[in-house]
Amino acid sequence: MTSLPETTQRKLGLVIDLDTCVGCHACVIACKGWNTENYGAPLSDQDPYGAAPSGTFLNRVHSYEITPPHGQAQLVHFPKSCLHCEDAPCVTVCPTGASYKRSEDGIVLVNESDCIGCGLCAWACPYGAREMDPTAKVMKKCTLCVDRIYNENLPEEDRTPACVRTCPAGARHFGDLGDPDSDVSQLVAARGGFDLMPDLGTKPVNKYLPPRPKDQWEETDILAPFLEPVAESPQGFLGWLDRALERL
Amino acid sequence: MHPAPSVIIFTTLSGLGFGLLVFLGLGLPPVTGWVAFVFFLIAYALAVGGLLASTFHLGHPERALKAFSQWRTSWLSREAWAAVAALVIMALYALGAVFFDTRISALGWLGAGLSFATVITTAMIYTQIKAVPRWHQALTPLHLSTASLAGGALLAGQITIAQILLFLAGIIQIAHWLRGDQRFGEAGQSIASATGLGSPGRIRAFEAPHTGTNYLLREMVHVVGRKHAQRLRLIALGLGFALPLGLIMIPGASHGLGGLAVLSHILGMLASRWLFFAQAEHVVGLYYGARG
Numbered sequence: 224m225t226s227l228p229e230t231t232q233r234k235l236g237l238v239i240d241l242d243t244c245v246g247c248h249a250c251v252i253a254c255k256g257w258n259t260e261n262y263g264a265p266l267s268d269q270d271p272y273g274a275a276p277s278g279t280f281l282n283r284v285h286s287y288e289i290t291p292p293h294g295q296a297q298l299v300h301f302p303k304s305c306l307h308c309e310d311a312p313c314v315t316v317c318p319t320g321a322s323y324k325r326s327e328d329g330i331v332l333v334n335e336s337d338c339i340g341c342g343l344c345a346w347a348c349p350y351g352a353r354e355m356d357p358t359a360k361v362m363k364k365c366t367l368c369v370d371r372i373y374n375e376n377l378p379e380e381d382r383t384p385a386c387v388r389t390c391p392a393g394a395r396h397f398g399d400l401g402d403p404d405s406d407v408s409q410l411v412a413a414r415g416g417f418d419l420m421p422d423l424g425t426k427p428v429n430k431y432l433p434p435r436p437k438d439q440w441e442e443t444d445i446l447a448p449f450l451e452p453v454a455e456s457p458q459g460f461l462g463w464l465d466r467a468l469e470r471l
Numbered sequence: 472m473h474p475a476p477s478v479i480i481f482t483t484l485s486g487l488g489f490g491l492l493v494f495l496g497l498g499l500p501p502v503t504g505w506v507a508f509v510f511f512l513i514a515y516a517l518a519v520g521g522l523l524a525s526t527f528h529l530g531h532p533e534r535a536l537k538a539f540s541q542w543r544t545s546w547l548s549r550e551a552w553a554a555v556a557a558l559v560i561m562a563l564y565a566l567g568a569v570f571f572d573t574r575i576s577a578l579g580w581l582g583a584g585l586s587f588a589t590v591i592t593t594a595m596i597y598t599q600i601k602a603v604p605r606w607h608q609a610l611t612p613l614h615l616s617t618a619s620l621a622g623g624a625l626l627a628g629q630i631t632i633a634q635i636l637l638f639l640a641g642i643i644q645i646a647h648w649l650r651g652d653q654r655f656g657e658a659g660q661s662i663a664s665a666t667g668l669g670s671p672g673r674i675r676a677f678e679a680p681h682t683g684t685n686y687l688l689r690e691m692v693h694v695v696g697r698k699h700a701q702r703l704r705l706i707a708l709g710l711g712f713a714l715p716l717g718l719i720m721i722p723g724a725s726h727g728l729g730g731l732a733v734l735s736h737i738l739g740m741l742a743s744r745w746l747f748f749a750q751a752e753h754v755v756g757l758y759y760g761a762r763g
């Protein structure tokens with residue numbers, strides 16, 4: 224059903240820390256691996272070893288350069304996947320009911336055997352979170368690893384999305400953002416987590432934590448006044464050389 | 472957005488076909504017998520041909536029937552219903568007109584209404600998409616429906632109505648372009664709101680997530696077609712509206728000139744539809760550094 228649930232019991236989602244992400248793309252690879260080997264159509268590649276490689280990914284890491292008015296430029300790595308929006312425009316446009324949002328945990332999924340591959344949902348998503356697989360010709364998107372998080376065959380520490388499990392920097396957090404007391408909600412509150420393009424009214428569940436302001440040069444330089452150069456003009460051999468060269 | 476040929480042909484032809492069905496349903500002209508047969512043949516060829524072209528765009532056309540299930544929320548599903556309902560009702564009406572020399576006007580009006588509704592549902596598929604600000608404006612359904620009605624009137628040989636509608640549709644076409652040019656700015660999205668990383672100018676896309684291209688870039692950040700946009704606008708306006716209008720204003724215009732007017736209109740509408748897609752910018756481009 225492409226009608227959105229009025230409310231969902233839980234709001235499972237990700238919190239992504241832009242301060243900690245090192246841009247290693249490990250989450251991208253873990254995601255591609257898990258979602259190719261497990262549930263649904265594999266994420267195909269086209270011309271992977273050729274001149275124009277291209278492939279389907281559910282998670283991608285952009286990099287941005289920030290130049291603040293004062294201080295040094297900063298590189299921010301920006302992982303992006305489905306935000307499991309509460310008011311998901313991708314779901315309501317779907318003509319077949321293949322796209323749906325679960326009322327129990329808010330995960331947005333595609334039932335691949337119902338998908339006609341019209342691509343309308345990918346148009347409707349402002350975030351570029353859906354990609355049509357050119358081989359399977361069905362819409363692929365982040366499932367929040369629905370086949371891991373409830374999977375009792377996996378050890379408990381693995382019952383979390385593959386991207387979260389693999390992140391070496393601990394930049395990705397998974398939990399219930401509908402519960403104000405959950406770890407992820409606390410983290411969002413403490414760090415001022417924000418929504419992407421909030422004005423579009425999609426009400427994303429996933430939140431992003433802003434990069435912390437970097438130290439300023441002035442502040443680190445407390446010893447500088449004591450380290451003023453002792454000699455203004457060169458002495459000894461260098462001084463002689465300097466004078467000799469000047470005379471030339 | 473990627474100007475896929477199948478979608479351009481679909482929206483152009485089926486728009487024209489359903490536009491013609493509107494007029495046939497209203498009894499303009501009040502045709503029966505063989506003449507009606509030819510008229511309905513043209514209308515169905517265009518409308519059904521367009522629908523078939525659109526299925527080429529689907530990844531899994533064999534599952535197309537499932538698209539009827541979500542009419543509660545999906546304009547694409549509503550379009551499927553409206554199109555089938557219009558085609559069925561108009562087929563009954565055509566049956567009476569062609570074989571029994573009787574036009575059941577109530578059925579005709581219903582069919583005309585449904586045909587018009589089909590055009591509107593098609594337009595709403597684009598209008599509803601907030602992520603493409605150029606489409607997300609009130610003029611989009613107005614533009615697509617007046618264009619379809621103008622073409623329909625032209626095909627139906629309703630000279631006076633066609634003159635008014637071509638003029639009106641041309642004006643709305645211009646308005647849709649001009650408003651559309653401002654829409655992205657009005658939507659207020661920037662690389663700053665897309666990433667949440669502060670004001671534009673302060674932030675710059677440094678590196679894309681992938682070295683090659685991908686589905687998103689191919690489908691939604693298509694920029695090649697934007698070249699020559701101004702020239703194509705003139706062509707669309709000239710061939711789509713101005714020339715057909717001029718041709719049918721010639722007193723005592725022959726069938727040959729009428730045919731030329733229709734041909735010119737179709738070519739112009741193809742150019743217009745190309746621009747409709749090629750010039751539409753999707754906000755996802757912001758993540759890739761489009762628009763600074």
Ligand code: SF4
Pocket residue numbers: 304305306307308311312313314331347348349350351352353364425
């Ligand atoms: S991020 Fe895109 S695909 Fe995911 S729920 Fe939101 S609109 Fe849908």
Ligand code: SF4
Pocket residue numbers: 316317318319320321322333337338339340341342343344345361362
């Ligand atoms: S591509 Fe599939 S999931 Fe997306 S709108 Fe079309 S049918 Fe629904």
